[in-house]
Amino acid sequence: MPAPKRALTAAASAALLLGLLPATAVAAASSPAPAPVGSTAGAAAGGTADLQRVRTRVSLTGTHTWYRQLYRGLPVVDGFLVRHTPRNGKAATVVDGRRPVPAGLDVRPAVTAGRARTAGLAAAARLAAQDGAQRGAPGKRPLPGGPAPRVSGDARLSVVGGAHPRLVWQVVTRTAGGGSIRTLVDARTGSTVAVTRLSDGFRGTGRVFDPNPVAALRDQRLTDRGNKDYPRLAGAYRTVALDDLTDRRLLIGRWAQDTNDDAVSSARHRFLFHRDRPGFEQVSAYYGITTAQRYLRSIGFTDANAEPQRFAADAFADDNSYYDPETDTISFGTGGVDDAEDLEVVWHEYGHAVQDDQSPGFGATEEAGAIGEGFGDYLAVTLSVPRGKGYDRPCVADWDATSYTDAPHCLRRTDTAKTVADRTGEVHDDGEIWSAALWEVNRTLGRVQADRVIVESQFYYRPDTTFAQAAQNVVGAARALNGKAAADRVARIFAKRGLLGKA
Numbered sequence: 001m002p003a004p005k006r007a008l009t010a011a012a013s014a015a016l017l018l019g020l021l022p023a024t025a026v027a028a029a030s031s032p033a034p035a036p037v038g039s040t041a042g043a044a045a046g047g048t049a050d051l052q053r054v055r056t057r058v059s060l061t062g063t064h065t066w067y068r069q070l071y072r073g074l075p076v077v078d079g080f081l082v083r084h085t086p087r088n089g090k091a092a093t094v095v096d097g098r099r100p101v102p103a104g105l106d107v108r109p110a111v112t113a114g115r116a117r118t119a120g121l122a123a124a125a126r127l128a129a130q131d132g133a134q135r136g137a138p139g140k141r142p143l144p145g146g147p148a149p150r151v152s153g154d155a156r157l158s159v160v161g162g163a164h165p166r167l168v169w170q171v172v173t174r175t176a177g178g179g180s181i182r183t184l185v186d187a188r189t190g191s192t193v194a195v196t197r198l199s200d201g202f203r204g205t206g207r208v209f210d211p212n213p214v215a216a217l218r219d220q221r222l223t224d225r226g227n228k229d230y231p232r233l234a235g236a237y238r239t240v241a242l243d244d245l246t247d248r249r250l251l252i253g254r255w256a257q258d259t260n261d262d263a264v265s266s267a268r269h270r271f272l273f274h275r276d277r278p279g280f281e282q283v284s285a286y287y288g289i290t291t292a293q294r295y296l297r298s299i300g301f302t303d304a305n306a307e308p309q310r311f312a313a314d315a316f317a318d319d320n321s322y323y324d325p326e327t328d329t330i331s332f333g334t335g336g337v338d339d340a341e342d343l344e345v346v347w348h349e350y351g352h353a354v355q356d357d358q359s360p361g362f363g364a365t366e367e368a369g370a371i372g373e374g375f376g377d378y379l380a381v382t383l384s385v386p387r388g389k390g391y392d393r394p395c396v397a398d399w400d401a402t403s404y405t406d407a408p409h410c411l412r413r414t415d416t417a418k419t420v421a422d423r424t425g426e427v428h429d430d431g432e433i434w435s436a437a438l439w440e441v442n443r444t445l446g447r448v449q450a451d452r453v454i455v456e457s458q459f460y461y462r463p464d465t466t467f468a469q470a471a472q473n474v475v476g477a478a479r480a481l482n483g484k485a486a487a488d489r490v491a492r493i494f495a496k497r498g499l500l501g502k503a
Helices: 113-133 213-217 231-236 279-298 343-358 366-384 427-445 447-460 467-482 484-496
Strands: 049-058 062-071 074-086 093-097 156-160 166-175 179-186 192-197 207-209 237-239 256-258 309-316 321-324 329-333
Touching: 062 447, 074 166, 113 166, 113 179, 113 192, 207 279, 213 231, 231 237, 256 279, 279 309, 279 329, 279 343, 279 366, 321 343, 329 343, 343 366, 343 447, 366 427, 366 447, 366 467, 427 447, 427 467, 427 484, 447 467, 447 484, 467 484
Parallel strands: 074 156, 256 309, 309 329
Antiparallel strands: 049 062, 062 074, 074 093, 156 166, 166 179, 179 192, 207 237, 321 329
C-alpha cells in the first residue's frame, strides 16, 4: 500500500518572503515591541538588524503584524517578529524571533551568485536522489523520476544569525512533482550550509463530485478504473455554481486561480465535464478552494488567505499533491484517483495555504508539521460535514484512498484515540493526534463555533509552535470567543490527550 500522502511541509510557508529557514525556537512573547520599519532594532537583535513589515492580518480577536529581520538591508534567515494587538484594548504581545548578528559581520560575498546557484542545484539533486532511494518508506512520498531539478529565481544574499553567524546565498530549486528545495551556500567559502525542503508531496463547477463518490454513494466498491467514467459513478456527480469568477473564459476568480498549461475555458462559464476529461479536475479544484474560502468568510474570517489561491490540477503523474510556499501554489497529482477529484484532498491542501497566510514560516519543527497535517485533515472533514450526509464523517479522502487502501477506504481518520504517547516522529502519523483533538472540540462546541475557535487560534502560531502552545492558543481563542466554560471544556480535551502542558 502506498505511503500516506504528503501535503507539503509548510516548514517555511513564507520562508522566502521572510527570509526564514525552518528552524529553532524563538523568544518568549514578552519580548520587546518591534522597532518602526526602517529603524534600528537595537541590541535585542544584535548589530544593526532592522525590521521590515511583511504583512498584517486581521482576525476575530485582533490584528497580527509580521516583520522580517534585516541586517544591512539583507534578510536574516529565520529572523522575524510578530505583534499581536487584541481588539479588547489589552496590551499587545510580541513574539520575537530575531537572531543575534554581530555588528561587524562582513556582507561582501567572495562566492558569486552563479557559483551558489550551481551548488544549490547539486544539493537539490542529491536530496532528490535520496528521496528516490526511500520510495515506499512509511509516511513518505518521494520525488518522482524524470527531469532533474531546475533553479527557480536568482540566488539571494542573506545572513545567518545566532551562534554561527555568516553570510550566505539562498538558492531555491524547483523539482519535477516535488515542490521546492532551498539551499544555503556559504558566501565566503562556497560550502553548503543547509538544505531544506520548502514543499513535500501529499495528494490533492460545472460538474464535480461533492465531496467524493464513496461518501456520496456510500459505496466502498468504487475504484478508479484507469480514470474511466462508468455508470456506477453517475449518481455521484453534482452540477454546482462556480462562484466568484472574475475572468471571462477561464477558471480564475476572487479566491482561486487555475494555472494549468491546458486550462479549460468557456465563454459561457459552463464547465460540465466528466472525470475522463482533463477539465473535470480543474473545475473540482476551483470549486473546492472557492467553497472553502467562502465558508471561512461566512464564519467571520475575511482576512485568512483572502486572495486568489493558485492551483494546478493534473500537474504531474504521481500519487501526490502539495502546497508549495515558494510559489504559493497547490499542485495535484494524477497517480491512482486524480487527486483533485476528491474535494477532501483539495481542502486538506488548502488548509496548508491558509496556515501559511496566517503565520508565515509555520511548520518549522516536527510537532508544528504534525499540527499542519492535522489541521489539513480536520478542515477536510469539517467542510465535508454538510455534504457527506453523515457517511463516515471522520474519514479523510475516502475516494482518493481507494487506490492505496483496503475497504473501508481512508487516507487518515480524525476520530482516533491517539495521544502524545503515540507519537512516531512522522508528521502524518502524529497529525492524527492533533486532528483527533480538533474533531473532539468540533463535537463538543458544535461545528461552527469549533471552526471559529480553531482558525482564530492559528493567527497566534509561531514557526515552531508546539502541541502544547497550539493547544493553549485554541483554549485562549475559545475563552475569547465563547467564554470560560467553553475554554475549560476545550482544555480538558487537550489535557486528556497529553497535548496541554506548559509551553
